[in-house]
Amino acid sequence: xxxxLLTGAMAPGxxxxxxxTLIFHRVLSEPDPIFPGEPDIRRFDEMLGWVKRWFNxxxxxxxxxxxxxxxxxxxxxxxxxxxxxxxxxxxxLPVLQKHGMSATFFIATSFLxxxxxxxxxxxxxxxxxxxSELDLIEIGLGRHTVxxxxxxxxxxxxxxxxxxxxxxxxxxxxxxxxxxxxGSRLSDRLMMRSDQVRALRDSGMQIGAHTLNHPxxxxxxDADARFEMQGSKAFLEDLLGEEIPLFAYPNGRPxxxxxxxxxxxxxxxxxxxxxxxxPGVALPDADLFQIPRFTxxxxxxxxxxxxxxxxxxxxxxAVATT
Numbered sequence: 001x002x003x004x005l006l007t008g009a010m011a012p013g014x015x016x017x018x019x020x021t022l023i024f025h026r027v028l029s030e031p032d033p034i035f036p037g038e039p040d041i042r043r044f045d046e047m048l049g050w051v052k053r054w055f056n057x058x059x060x061x062x063x064x065x066x067x068x069x070x071x072x073x074x075x076x077x078x079x080x081x082x083x084x085x086x087x088x089x090x091x092x093l094p095v096l097q098k099h100g101m102s103a104t105f106f107i108a109t110s111f112l113x114x115x116x117x118x119x120x121x122x123x124x125x126x127x128x129x130x131x132s133e134l135d136l137i138e139i140g141l142g143r144h145t146v147x148x149x150x151x152x153x154x155x156x157x158x159x160x161x162x163x164x165x166x167x168x169x170x171x172x173x174x175x176x177x178x179x180x181x182x183g184s185r186l187s188d189r190l191m192m193r194s195d196q197v198r199a200l201r202d203s204g205m206q207i208g209a210h211t212l213n214h215p216x217x218x219x220x221x222d223a224d225a226r227f228e229m230q231g232s233k234a235f236l237e238d239l240l241g242e243e244i245p246l247f248a249y250p251n252g253r254p255x256x257x258x259x260x261x262x263x264x265x266x267x268x269x270x271x272x273x274x275x276x277x278x279p280g281v282a283l284p285d286a287d288l289f290q291i292p293r294f295t296x297x298x299x300x301x302x303x304x305x306x307x308x309x310x311x312x313x314x315x316x317x318a319v320a321t322t
Contacts, residue, residue: 017072018281018312019063020055023293024081027092033149034127034156037297041091048099050301051077054308059206060104060246064273064291070284079103080275080293082210082248084111086189089196093203105200106210106248106275109235111191117214118168119160120190121175126156128184139177164251168215194239201240208246209233209271216251217258225262230269245272252277254290263289280314 028040055077066072081088084107132147144155163174209232217225236244247266251257266274266289273288280292296307
């Protein structure tokens with residue numbers, strides 16, 4: 001049923017084509033009691049099985065090219081990952097290869113080779129603390145009970161929400177202060193190494209840029225935003241010896257995390273397309289520098305498929321980037 005609906009009015013091809021794009025961040029080795037919605041290997045394998053049944057999975061650059069030419073096949077879908085976690089190479093890649101699929105991995109390059117994103121400092125500090133309560137009042141973040149996985153998740157979500165939109169240096173400073181209060185040991189192996197990025201590329205995967213330091217671009221000057229975007233592109237091109245034509249906006253919500261002028265900057269620094277985290281699908285006249293992405297969270301094939309169908313009905317007007 002899902003396939004028939006997608007082939008019909010919901011996801012036709014050609015001049016009426018609709019490009020669906022899935023977004024992931026991590027594929028864990030085993031379920032996480034603090035973040036049970038984050039897919040592990042078994043769950044990711046199950047999801048790709050459903051996707052393979054219903055969609056034609058194409059590399060993102062190929063899909064964008066066909067979309068712009070009104071030649072997109074019916075039921076086209078692309079798969080993307082953001083940030084550059086090591087489990088992308090260790091866990092996601094074998095599952096993608098099992099299903100014969102390609103994905104695009106957007107890398108925040110400053111965190112390769114032993115780095116750690118500010119949000120992961122917060123997450124791991126709270127996860128690994130042996131305290132039952134974290135008193136963060138002195139750093140302006142309140143007091144949090146953290147005795148159970150549910151309490152830890154609530155604390156993490158509250159803390160991240162409070163500091164997400166601070167400038168990068170301020171976020172790092174506050175995250176370090178949280179880790180000090182928590183007394184936690186923090187992993188320096190969460191993100192990929194350079195050789196893992198190369199291995200992904202050599203395995204037929206695509207690599208895209210995701211800025212240097214994963215800032216909220218809307219909080220930066222245009223010059224700093226350009227530096228972040230161009231810098232990650234240049235780093236990856238030097239690492240891989242090839243052009244990097246694809247970009248993902250950090251956090252990715254239009255008019256909140258990035259602005260229309262950042263789509264213009266993305267084009268000016270040499271990207272051919274960019275992706276957001278707005279739900280919906282891209283039509284042939286879509287702004288190729290604001291391609292929507294979405295992933296259902298449902299745990300049954302029927303519900304997952306129906307939510308994908310609903311997502312194909314969300315379209316966005318074209319916005320010029322010139």
